[in-house]
Amino acid sequence: MLGEIALYSFVLLVLTGAFLAMFFNASSAHEVYHGSYKALDGVSVTAAYSSVLHISFDIPAGLLVRQMHHWASLVFVAAIVMHLARIFFTAAYRSPREINWIIGVTLLILVMGNGFLGYSIGGDVLSEAGVRIAYAILLSIPIFGQWLAFVFFGGVVPSDVMIPRMYALHIFLVPALIAILIAVHLSIIWRQKHTNYPGAGRTDQTIVGSRLWPSYALKSFGLCFIVFGVVAFMGAFVQINPVWIYGPATPTAILGNAQPDWYLGWIEGALRLFPGVSVHVGGFFVPEIFFPGVVFPALIFLFLYLYPFLDRWFNFHTARPHNVLLLPYQQPFNTALGCAVFVMLLVVFFAGSDDVIAIATGTLVGDIRTLLRILFFVAPAVSFLLAYSACALVRHHHARRVHRQAESQPAIIVGSN
Numbered sequence: 001m002l003g004e005i006a007l008y009s010f011v012l013l014v015l016t017g018a019f020l021a022m023f024f025n026a027s028s029a030h031e032v033y034h035g036s037y038k039a040l041d042g043v044s045v046t047a048a049y050s051s052v053l054h055i056s057f058d059i060p061a062g063l064l065v066r067q068m069h070h071w072a073s074l075v076f077v078a079a080i081v082m083h084l085a086r087i088f089f090t091a092a093y094r095s096p097r098e099i100n101w102i103i104g105v106t107l108l109i110l111v112m113g114n115g116f117l118g119y120s121i122g123g124d125v126l127s128e129a130g131v132r133i134a135y136a137i138l139l140s141i142p143i144f145g146q147w148l149a150f151v152f153f154g155g156v157v158p159s160d161v162m163i164p165r166m167y168a169l170h171i172f173l174v175p176a177l178i179a180i181l182i183a184v185h186l187s188i189i190w191r192q193k194h195t196n197y198p199g200a201g202r203t204d205q206t207i208v209g210s211r212l213w214p215s216y217a218l219k220s221f222g223l224c225f226i227v228f229g230v231v232a233f234m235g236a237f238v239q240i241n242p243v244w245i246y247g248p249a250t251p252t253a254i255l256g257n258a259q260p261d262w263y264l265g266w267i268e269g270a271l272r273l274f275p276g277v278s279v280h281v282g283g284f285f286v287p288e289i290f291f292p293g294v295v296f297p298a299l300i301f302l303f304l305y306l307y308p309f310l311d312r313w314f315n316f317h318t319a320r321p322h323n324v325l326l327l328p329y330q331q332p333f334n335t336a337l338g339c340a341v342f343v344m345l346l347v348v349f350f351a352g353s354d355d356v357i358a359i360a361t362g363t364l365v366g367d368i369r370t371l372l373r374i375l376f377f378v379a380p381a382v383s384f385l386l387a388y389s390a391c392a393l394v395r396h397h398h399a400r401r402v403h404r405q406a407e408s409q410p411a412i413i414v415g416s417n
Helices: 002-021 047-057 062-089 098-120 125-139 145-153 162-192 212-237 262-273 290-315 332-351 354-361 365-408
Strands: 030-032 044-046 279-281 284-286
Touching (some): 047 062, 125 290, 290 332, 332 354, 354 365
C-alpha cells in the first residue's frame, strides 16, 4: 500500500499548505524585522522570510503545521520512490500498465520539483543557495537557458519576482497537475485492478483481491490515520528547516555544510563529481554544469520512461495482459540492473555530502571525491554481479525444491478393470 501512503501524504500536504497560505506573504520586498525572534530584531529581511518567522513563532500551532508540511513532502517523495521500486522489481509495469508507470515517473518529477519550489520560497540563506544552483543549471542549457531563467526567476537571481513566481507554481500549477495525474492513475487502477503476486488460482486471466468494502476501505482508512499520526509526531518532535538559525538570504552568503532535501541530493552530488569539462557546440558554449545538472538527470528519467518498452523488446514479452507479478529472483537481469542503478545513484547521493564526510572522517574533500568517482563505476558493476548471482542461486534452489516435491508425490497408476 505504498501508493496509498503517497496519496495520503498529498492530502496532508494540501491541508497543511492551505493553512500556511493564509499567513505566508510571497513577496521579495525587504522590511525590517521586529517580531518575536529577538536574535533577528532590526535586521532587514524579505517579507517572505518575515512571514515564515511569524508563522513559526506567533501563529498558534504554526510551527507544528509548517514542520508537518515539510515532513509530509519528504514522505510523499519517499513513498513514490518506494512504490516505483516495488513496481520495477516485480515487473508490474508490463502490459497493460505501461501508461500508469509513465504517470508514476511523471508524478515523481513533479513532486521533486514542487518540493524544491516549496523550500525555495522561504527567503532564507539556505533556500537562496539552492535557487542560485537551479538558476545556474537553467542558464547552462544552450539556446533556451536564458529564456527559461527569465520565465522562472525573472532574470538574474535574486529578483523581485522570483519568490512570487515560485509561490504561484508551488501552490497552483504543480499541485493541480499532480492532482490530475493522481486522478488518472487511480482511474486506470480502478479499470485494470491491482496485480497479483504468484499463488494458487492466480493467472494472467484472473485477478484475485479483497472487496473494496469493507475490508480494503477499512484497511486504507487505518493507513490514512497512521500516516497523519506519524507525520504529526515528526512535526511536533523532530525539527526540520529551522530558517531562523540559517538567517535571511543575502546574495553572497552560503552556509557551511549546506545540503538540499534528500531527493535532490543525487543531483547535488552529480554536480560535485563531474569533472570540469566544457565544450563548444555549433557556436554555443556548453558549460560543465550542463552535463551533471541537465544531461545526467534527463538520462535517468528517460531510462525510467522507456524501460517497460525496452523490457518487452529485449525479453520478448507479448502485449497480452500480465496480471501475475514476477518475483525479483525470477527476473535476474531486471533485478541486477535495478540494483546497479540504485547503487550508482547512492554513490552520487553521498557525493552531495562529500564535505560533510570529509569533516566527519578527517580526510580531504579531494580524496573523498576521487574515491567516489571510482565507486561510481565500480560499485554498480559489483552490485550487478552480486544481485544477478543471488537471483540465479535462489532460482536454482527453488527449482530443486520443486523437483523434490514432485518426486515425493505418490505415483498415480491409471488402469482399467
